[in-house]
Amino acid sequence: MGLFDFAKDIGNKLFGDDDDAGEKLQEHIEEDNPGVSGLEITVDGDTATIKGEAESPSAMEKAILMAGNALGISNVQADELTYPEAEQETETQFYEIKKGDTLWAIAKEFYGNGSKHTLIFEANREVIKDPDLIFPGQKIRIPAEAE
Numbered sequence: 001m002g003l004f005d006f007a008k009d010i011g012n013k014l015f016g017d018d019d020d021a022g023e024k025l026q027e028h029i030e031e032d033n034p035g036v037s038g039l040e041i042t043v044d045g046d047t048a049t050i051k052g053e054a055e056s057p058s059a060m061e062k063a064i065l066m067a068g069n070a071l072g073i074s075n076v077q078a079d080e081l082t083y084p085e086a087e088q089e090t091e092t093q094f095y096e097i098k099k100g101d102t103l104w105a106i107a108k109e110f111y112g113n114g115s116k117h118t119l120i121f122e123a124n125r126e127v128i129k130d131p132d133l134i135f136p137g138q139k140i141r142i143p144a145e146a147e
Contacts, residue, residue, distance in 0.1 A: 035059030
C-alpha cells in the first residue's frame with residue numbers, strides 16, 4: 001500500500017520522548033481496532049510501520065489514519081498491511097481537515113447535503129472520537145455514499 005504522509009506537529013498526543021512509541025501506537029489502534037489481526041507497529045523516528053491482515057480495505061485505511069493522526073508521526077509505511085484480495089475496492093476519498101471545518105460542512109461539500117455528516121462520522125468512528133473535536137491537519141476518510 002505504500003507510504004502515507006501526515007503532519008508531524010499535530011494530532012493526538014499518545015507518547016512522549018521516553019515512551020516506546022510503537023507500543024503506545026499499537027495500544028491506541030488496538031483499543032478501537034478497526035478490523036486488523038496480527039497487528040504489529042514499529043516507529044522509527046517519525047515513521048510508523050504497520051503490519052497485519054485487515055479484514056477489508058476500510059479497516060486498512062482506518063488503521064493507517066489512526067497511526068498517522070498521532071502527534072509526532074509524519075509517515076505511515078503500510079506495505080505489509082494487507083487485506084483479502086477478494087475484497088472489492090470502494091470509492092473512498094481522503095480529506096485533510098482545515099481550520100473552521102465541521103463534519104456538516106464537509107458532508108455538504110462532498111455529498112451536497114450537510115445532514116449526511118453522520119456517514120463521515122461513522123466511516124471514521126475509530127479515527128474521530130467526538131464529531132465536535134476534529135482538528136486542522138487531521139486526515140479522514142470520505143466514503144462513497146453507499147458504503
